[in-house]
Amino acid sequence: MTGTRDVRLAAATVSSGGRAPGATATHGGTHSPTTATLELPVCDLALRRATPADLPAIMAMVRAAFGYDLEAKLVERLEGERRVAVSVVAVSDGRIVGHALLSRVELIAPGEAGRPALALAPVAVAPDLQGRGIGTLVVRTCVRLADPRLPVFVIGDPAFYGRFGFEAATAHRVTQRFDVGAGHFMVRQTGRRPAASSKAALVERTLDYPAAFDGF
Numbered sequence: 018m019t020g021t022r023d024v025r026l027a028a029a030t031v032s033s034g035g036r037a038p039g040a041t042a043t044h045g046g047t048h049s050p051t052t053a054t055l056e057l058p059v060c061d062l063a064l065r066r067a068t069p070a071d072l073p074a075i076m077a078m079v080r081a082a083f084g085y086d087l088e089a090k091l092v093e094r095l096e097g098e099r100r101v102a103v104s105v106v107a108v109s110d111g112r113i114v115g116h117a118l119l120s121r122v123e124l125i126a127p128g129e130a131g132r133p134a135l136a137l138a139p140v141a142v143a144p145d146l147q148g149r150g151i152g153t154l155v156v157r158t159c160v161r162l163a164d165p166r167l168p169v170f171v172i173g174d175p176a177f178y179g180r181f182g183f184e185a186a187t188a189h190r191v192t193q194r195f196d197v198g199a200g201h202f203m204v205r206q207t208g209r210r211p212a213a214s215s216k217a218a219l220v221e222r223t224l225d226y227p228a229a230f231d232g233f
């Protein structure tokens with residue numbers, strides 16, 4: 018265990034004061050707790066909803082975390098397409114050091130109306146602060162602020178996202194258009210799960226990642 022991980026000091030404040038652009042989700046609005054505190058292994062870290070003024074700093078941090086531009090552009094495009102449902106930043110000493118975003122997407126099936134869902138992407142932590150629990154906090158906070166009626170989908174490493182309750186979406190026979198490794202397309206359902214036979218069940222649907230995701 019590193020020295021920094023040994024330092025379990027402060028409680029981070031999770032504030033729902035600010036509101037990300039588009040946070041008034043058409044699919045049920047926001048379901049925000051007022052404030053909450055979390056134990057975390059770093060000091061002086063605040064979690065809050067992103068504001069429009071945060072966009073350049075978020076993009077710079079996301080670009081640095083990934084080492085290229087694609088995910089930073091994704092944040093910009095999702096904002097531009099007004100798809101952002103929840104955007105959470107972790108701030109340390111006035112600097113944005115973590116970010117996670119939920120966008121509004123649809124589950125589609127031939128001959129049926131699309132059903133609302135959420136997509137978690139991107140998730141990023143400043144390179145110099147990775148491995149200290151900040152990624153865990155921004156994901157947990159994002160998921161906590163999500164409309165609990167909607168399934169949340171993510172494409173990523175099951176070793177990371179599995180700890181938040183994400184499970185293979187393919188088990189529900191939900192597909193999507195990207196070529197990803199087995200088990201890397203995942204879903205997390207918070208509300209009461211509909212019976213597999215019910216019309217609300219996820220089974221045999223396609224997650225329609227919108228144009229903002231083109232190029233991945």
Ligand SMILES: CC(C)(COP(=O)(O)OP(=O)(O)OC[C@H]1O[C@@H](n2cnc3c(N)ncnc32)[C@H](O)[C@@H]1OP(=O)(O)O)[C@@H](O)C(=O)NCCC(=O)NCCS
Nearest residue numbers: 082083140141142147148149150151152153173174176177
């Ligand atoms: C992935 C990322 C967001 C994780 O944030 P972080 O603050 O470094 O992660 P945490 O400190 O909260 O890690 C929590 C746990 O997840 C593990 N973990 C972190 N990143 C992981 C990854 N990419 N794959 C699998 N496990 C990972 C950690 O080892 C840690 O495990 P432990 O609790 O057993 O020690 C961050 O490392 C990052 O920005 N990476 C570059 C961008 C990226 O790959 N984003 C994700 C795209 S899907």
